[in-house]
Amino acid sequence: MLPVKYPLAFIVSAPGKVILHGEHSVVHGKTALAASLNIRTNITVKEGDSVDGKIILDLPNLDTKHAYTVLELNEIFLSNPPPLLKGSQCDFNLYNPELINTSKFIETLREYVLKSEKLQQLPFPQECALVAFLALYTGIFCSVNIQIQPFFIGVVSDLTLGSGCGSSASFSVCLAAAFIHYIRSKISLNSITHGNISKNGYKDMEMEIIDLTVFSAKEKELISRWALIGEKIMHGNPSGLDNATCTFGSVVKFRKGKEGQGAVLEHLSGTAKLKILLVDSGVRRDTARMLAKVSERLKCYPQVVQSTLDAMDGIAIAAAEILMLLGELDTEIGDTLKQQNSLHAKLEELVDMNQAFLNVLGVSHPSLDRICRTVSKCGFHAKLTGAGGGGYAFILLPPCSSQQTKVQQMKEQLERNGFVCTETELGSAGITVSNLI
């Protein structure tokens, strides 16, 4: 294990995500298929020698900078556990975020943020970001027996916020990873690699630190579980798909767990490398509102919407199978081009079908529909990705380069219509960490 040095300085980085199939239906218990993007959020943490003991949170994507003192956070947030759903302080520690009563916790933090900003109301994106920071800071640090030094924490994302590419999940995953890495680095610096690391009054826990240059599968699972709390702040009722995809990276098949059970997450490591064209509709929207819209439709037309959700489940499962088959073809030598094209054509059909179902759920937008029509006239296939109502659409790009001219023509057509296009590959690494000294 490479030793970390004092003062701590490191960068954590998490990808955004694209939902290939299953947005919205996944919230209602159906299968989803998602992949990480190679567009990322990075968080830099640098311990400082600030004499006034400040934690400086810099959020340039939101034009927001905020300073808390370590003392203020210690006194207000770290002296007690967050509100719990059941049990008491002695049942809680870093390893059980699910014990937290998130709605009560979020409400208290929102009140604090507004009070400390001396405002009746903050723009919602800023408010959510500050609440997410405080929730993860408090939840993750409160039970662990380490001393927090003043630090600078800067978040920079190359993702467009509020557009369906998982900026909120990527942000929450980075925050959770940064705080967990901070703890394991402190523990390693203090050579407490064995024994209880809980504060008095909290449930005992040990932390096994194997390698400070990567996150183990177990650590990733913990990061994803904490990031879900961040997602609840942004969306109210997230499925857990976005935080899982941004934590683990690659291509994932996901199904939300039934009441009290964990999610079923399958890493599809053998899938073909997929290239997509992301198209920004330029319309910003709010995920929570889109989720509420689908729930309202489900209440109003239960049979229609349930059958739609079931059909979407079938689409995600079929697409996952095709992706695996395409992956197997990749490694074979011989005349596989015809098979590859025919499987790709099936994937494209599924994209069209899913876009139609998303329209049934009421989550498309005239701009997204216009993108789909333009793309279709050029012989390609597009669907919205994420919560819809605006944000991004994606187009699966053909596996062979022979259609490059056609792709270029489609891109130019979209750009002439005012849409911004980004060509990217799916399946990049999940959460990573680099120690700066």
Ligand SMILES: Nc1ncnc2c1ncn2[C@@H]1O[C@H](COP(=O)(O)OP(=O)(O)OP(=O)(O)O)[C@@H](O)[C@H]1O
């Ligand atoms: N780099 C960032 N800095 C600060 N806050 C961020 C950052 N990225 C995301 N956020 C927070 O996440 C919110 C965006 O969440 P929202 O769910 O609406 O969009 P999304 O995650 O991009 O879309 P989707 O959930 O459909 O993939 C922002 O308003 C902000 O509160």
Ligand SMILES: C[C@@](O)(CCO)CC(=O)[O-]
């Ligand atoms: C719309 C949704 O399915 C995806 C948002 O990226 C919400 C969720 O899964 O939490």
